[in-house]
Amino acid sequence: MVFSGLTFLLLFLPLLLLLYFISGSVRWRNAVLVVFSLIFYAWGEPIMVLLLIGSTMLHALCAHMIVRAERPAVKKLWLALGVAFSLGALFWFKYAGFLLGEVLGLSFTPPKLPIGISFYTFQILTYTIDVYRGKVAEQKNPFRLLLYVSCFPQLIAGPIVQYADVEQALSSRTTTVEDFAYGMRRFFVGLAKKVLLANICGKALETGMAVTSYSVAGAWLCALLYTLQLYYDFSAYSDMAIGLGRVLGFRYRENFEYPYVSLSATEFWRRWHISLGTFFRDYVYIPLGGNRKGRARTILNLLIVWALTGLWHGAAWNFLLWGLYWFVLLIIDKQFSRFRTRFPKPLLWLGTFLLAVIGWVLFYHTDLSSAGIHLGALFGVGASGWIDTVTLTVLKRYALFLPIAFVCGMPILPAVSGFTEKHPAAERVFAPLSAVCAVLLAVVSLLFLIGQSFNPFIYFRF
Amino acid sequence: MKHRISFYLTYACVVAFGVLGVLLLALGEKKARASDAENRMLSGFPALSAQSVGDGSFMSGMESYLSDGIPARERVITETAVWMNMLSLDRTTDSLEDPELTDEEGTDYFDEEDPALVDAENPAFVDEEGPASDREATAEAAAPSESPAPESPSGEQDAPQTEQPETETPSPEPEPSASAPQESSIEACTFCEILPDGTSFAIKAYTAEEMRKTIDVINAYRAILPEDGHVFFIQAPTPKIAFDIQNGTYIGWESDVEQTIAENALPGVEVFSPADILVPHLKAGEDLYFHTDHHWKPLAACYTAQAMLGRIGIHAMDYDEYTYRHNTGFYGSKKYTHPEVLQTMEPDTIDVMIPILPVKGYTILWTGGKPNCQFLIPERNNYAGYLGGQRGPWRCYETGVDSGRRCLVTGDSYANCFLPYLAPYYEEIHAVDFREDNYDGEHRRWTVRQYVEEHEIDDIYIVISMSTGISHVIMQKLMQRYL
Numbered sequence: 006m007v008f009s010g011l012t013f014l015l016l017f018l019p020l021l022l023l024l025y026f027i028s029g030s031v032r033w034r035n036a037v038l039v040v041f042s043l044i045f046y047a048w049g050e051p052i053m054v055l056l057l058i059g060s061t062m063l064h065a066l067c068a069h070m071i072v073r074a075e076r077p078a079v080k081k082l083w084l085a086l087g088v089a090f091s092l093g094a095l096f097w098f099k100y101a102g103f104l105l106g107e108v109l110g111l112s113f114t115p116p117k118l119p120i121g122i123s124f125y126t127f128q129i130l131t132y133t134i135d136v137y138r139g140k141v142a143e144q145k146n147p148f149r150l151l152l153y154v155s156c157f158p159q160l161i162a163g164p165i166v167q168y169a170d171v172e173q174a175l176s177s178r179t180t181t182v183e184d185f186a187y188g189m190r191r192f193f194v195g196l197a198k199k200v201l202l203a204n205i206c207g208k209a210l211e212t213g214m215a216v217t218s219y220s221v222a223g224a225w226l227c228a229l230l231y232t233l234q235l236y237y238d239f240s241a242y243s244d245m246a247i248g249l250g251r252v253l254g255f256r257y258r259e260n261f262e263y264p265y266v267s268l269s270a271t272e273f274w275r276r277w278h279i280s281l282g283t284f285f286r287d288y289v290y291i292p293l294g295g296n297r298k299g300r301a302r303t304i305l306n307l308l309i310v311w312a313l314t315g316l317w318h319g320a321a322w323n324f325l326l327w328g329l330y331w332f333v334l335l336i337i338d339k340q341f342s343r344f345r346t347r348f349p350k351p352l353l354w355l356g357t358f359l360l361a362v363i364g365w366v367l368f369y370h371t372d373l374s375s376a377g378i379h380l381g382a383l384f385g386v387g388a389s390g391w392i393d394t395v396t397l398t399v400l401k402r403y404a405l406f407l408p409i410a411f412v413c414g415m416p417i418l419p420a421v422s423g424f425t426e427k428h429p430a431a432e433r434v435f436a437p438l439s440a441v442c443a444v445l446l447a448v449v450s451l452l453f454l455i456g457q458s459f460n461p462f463i464y465f466r467f
Numbered sequence: 468m469k470h471r472i473s474f475y476l477t478y479a480c481v482v483a484f485g486v487l488g489v490l491l492l493a494l495g496e497k498k499a500r501a502s503d504a505e506n507r508m509l510s511g512f513p514a515l516s517a518q519s520v521g522d523g524s525f526m527s528g529m530e531s532y533l534s535d536g537i538p539a540r541e542r543v544i545t546e547t548a549v550w551m552n553m554l555s556l557d558r559t560t561d562s563l564e565d566p567e568l569t570d571e572e573g574t575d576y577f578d579e580e581d582p583a584l585v586d587a588e589n590p591a592f593v594d595e596e597g598p599a600s601d602r603e604a605t606a607e608a609a610a611p612s613e614s615p616a617p618e619s620p621s622g623e624q625d626a627p628q629t630e631q632p633e634t635e636t637p638s639p640e641p642e643p644s645a646s647a648p649q650e651s652s653i654e655a656c657t658f659c660e661i662l663p664d665g666t667s668f669a670i671k672a673y674t675a676e677e678m679r680k681t682i683d684v685i686n687a688y689r690a691i692l693p694e695d696g697h698v699f700f701i702q703a704p705t706p707k708i709a710f711d712i713q714n715g716t717y718i719g720w721e722s723d724v725e726q727t728i729a730e731n732a733l734p735g736v737e738v739f740s741p742a743d744i745l746v747p748h749l750k751a752g753e754d755l756y757f758h759t760d761h762h763w764k765p766l767a768a769c770y771t772a773q774a775m776l777g778r779i780g781i782h783a784m785d786y787d788e789y790t791y792r793h794n795t796g797f798y799g800s801k802k803y804t805h806p807e808v809l810q811t812m813e814p815d816t817i818d819v820m821i822p823i824l825p826v827k828g829y830t831i832l833w834t835g836g837k838p839n840c841q842f843l844i845p846e847r848n849n850y851a852g853y854l855g856g857q858r859g860p861w862r863c864y865e866t867g868v869d870s871g872r873r874c875l876v877t878g879d880s881y882a883n884c885f886l887p888y889l890a891p892y893y894e895e896i897h898a899v900d901f902r903e904d905n906y907d908g909e910h911r912r913w914t915v916r917q918y919v920e921e922h923e924i925d926d927i928y929i930v931i932s933m934s935t936g937i938s939h940v941i942m943q944k945l946m947q948r949y950l
Contacts, residue, residue: 010530011488012526012533014488015484015487015533016488019481019484019485019488023485026788051520051521183474185478186474186476189481193477205551212718248520349559361544403554404554405553406551409554440473443476443477444476444480447484450482452543452546455544456543456547
């Protein structure tokens with residue numbers, strides 16, 4: 006099920022909220038939430054829900070045995086079992102086809118990828134690893150652990166919620182009127198980002214890509230459209246997840262902080278898919294030694310992290326290259342960070358933005374030859390000219406939409422919020438006004454959804 | 468207080484959504500029904516069974532049911548399209564005023580060719596036939612010729628005397644290595660109408676690059692078939708072009724498109740000239756196209772099927788050997804683009820064949836589900852009578868014929884009317900329409916190669932109208948992409 010589907014908006018969500026809030030105690034609310042979360046996941050892929058439940062139960066057992074074991078070697082063994090099972094399942098479903106087919110050249114039909122496996126695998130790993138580290142206590146109630154893993158707002162496409170962040174909320178949480186209002190507003194804004202920005206960018210992109218060969222302008226336009234589509238699509242899901250989490254009493258960390266205003270590659274990754282970056286930092290980079298073991302080792306650690314970051318997005322060479330592309334940019338960024346102050350900010354912003362756009366070209370094309378053609382066309386190599394009729398058509402058709410879509414990616418709302426916080430009179434107007442706008446956006450989004458058919462989130466495939 | 472207002476507003480919105488959902492479930496139309504405006508079947512309530520839940524077809528069916536059941540759906544779609552149009556500088560009138568696309572008398576070619584392009588207020592058809600730019604590019608390349616062309620009964624033997632558009636630089640995209648023809652042998656092609664004075668008028672021009680890609684695609688499709696398999700290809704003219712023959716504006720067609728494809732195609736590829744098949748019948752005054760719609764009639768489709776089957780030694784049944792239900796009062800897509808036709812034109816009669824043997828049709832989902840889909844619906848009085856107006860997903864029609872052969876039909880909506888005439892000769896007919904908006908992410912998990920192999924397809928029919936055309940993204944990109 007997807008947040009931007011009518012089944013979710015018209016049936017699932019109202020029914021869930023009704024049952025959730027008439028359930029008085031946290032215990033009953035958890036029960037409602039687990040049942041609805043499993044239905045949410047099973048909607049479309051009923052069989053795969055068994056893998057989710059089985060994986061959770063195995064980790065519950067591993068964590069229990071880690072706590073019970075006295076010898077460190079035994080603790081490590083149970084940790085290894087849990088990690089091996091989850092990563093093994095992830096490898097089998099996601100990477101076996103790539104390794105056997107692409108790398109080894111064997112004939113192999115890859116299994117169907119369970120939706121959201123990359124996200125929930127990492128989530129459950131944070132639990133077992135943190136129990137092993139003694140950072141969190143064992144969750145003795147396996148249904149609460151199942152709720153943590155399967156909780157539908159973040160189940161399929163993140164953010165990757167670490168167990169420590171929601172440990173308390175699993176046993177005790179409340180939803181205030183303010184939480185509900187904020188959460189639903191956030192959800193509606195996310196819905197609008199998905200339906201009114203991401204989907205329309207996607208539609209424009211599909212038209213723009215319908216060329217036999219790229220012109221220079223066409224190549225840039227397509228790259229820019231994908232840049233916007235990907236951001237709005239993914240950040241919309243995160244907004245909706247964070248909003249729904251808030252309504253249900255959970256507080257998830259932010260996953261996006263307006264990444265396209267970044268002035269450097271390092272800053273970009275502090276603002277883009279924050280939960281993934283945090284996971285790799287806490288569970289890969291730092292355990293590998295981080296930057297504490299000398300320069301060469303730091304570079305090696307970064308190389309490993311970025312290769313894994315690339316491959317986490319998909320089992321294909323382009324994702325690996327995309328990860329390595331960012332590795333190189335980040336290394337350069339670190340080496341030359343001291344010179345950054347010499348450049349004017351607009352130039353830094355433009356450079357960072359263009360580098361991100363170029364990176365998304367690698368990300369978009371799952372076959373390298375297409376990526377190469379597109380990248381070449383960006384700089385005139387193999388391009389069919391400066392501009393073509395398809396590009397002109399897209400520019401004309403989306404003439405006013407494109408600037409709006411671009412501006413919406415800028416931190417305007419935080420600026421307004423900052424202003425109203427300093428001026429109580431303005432806040433009295435802004436708070437209800439923002440709710441009216443959010444509701445209007447929800448209604449308009451619903452109207453647009455009626456004419457759209459299948460509109461999955463891009464990050465579902467990861 | 469400020470939070471309370473916010474709370475009540477958002478709460479009311481959720482409640483309203485819930486009420487709408489409950490009303491749709493309780494009062495919504497449970498049966499599938501045709502939409503005249505969208506030229507397709509609207510979804511009914513999905514069948515609830517262990518199998519449909521297990522394979523996910525119930526869930527996807529529910530989404531379609533809710534979407535199709537929204538009250539005033541057509542109005543909502545229209546309004547949202549208008550809102551989108553407000554953010555665009557691309558106005559309907561831009562297309563209508565394009566002198567390249569109107570004849571001397573100002574009659575616009577879009578009338579029958581592609582209502583999508585002129586119909587911003589009828590979003591059901593928006594982008595149905597692809598981006599307007601394809602048409603613009605073609606129109607730019609098309610130009611009346613000064614040099615006369617000899618009249619030809621078939622309209623295709625002689626190369627057209629029109630000015631050829633410049634060949635574009637070759638695309639850097641990779642080509643299917645096994646099937647790539649010699650690039651040097653392929654030149655730009657045109658489809659021309661011949662004026663009574665012998666002058667030819669190019670109404671469609673295809674660059675060498677477009678021709679090369681088309682040939683590559685056709686060859687690539689041939690390469691995935693068994694040795695004795697065939698790929699049949701036709702690009703059918705649109706009503707305006709056909710009516711030009713009948714009203715004497717033009718006396719024939721000539722095209723080097725088919726010849727170029729045939730010369731560069733692999734063995735087993737059969738290319739058909741619409742001039743050979745249809746012009747004699749048009750000159751005989753037969754009614755091959757709807758007047759109020761942008762499609763051909765089943766009679767034209769039947770002639771085409773006969774020609775194609777005849778090429779492999781099958782003497783196909785004549786049109787009159789089938790039984791039809793004649794439905795009167797059919798106003799097609801033109802009523803949306805030019806509502807005045809309701810007053811100024813007589814409605815068409817639509818003939819829907821009554822199948823000789825019962826045909827079982829179903830959509831093939833990658834999850835393994837097989838929800839039913841329509842074959843012929845004799846009671847329909849619009850183009851959705853053919854295959855229920857189905858587009859997009861992989862479909863299979865089991866004909867009950869024990870011929871040992873299976874075929875795949877792909878193309879645009881012209882194929883819907885054509886496909887039933889293959890029924891007596893194939894035990895299974897599969898169909899797919901790759902056009903954007905129809906063939907979405909749910910269905911892309913199958914490649915054509917996998918599908919052909921899995922379903923043991925022997926022959927492939929590619930039937931497209933000239934409004935989609937070989938310069939359209941369907942031939943230029945999608946068919947290759949999904950291979």
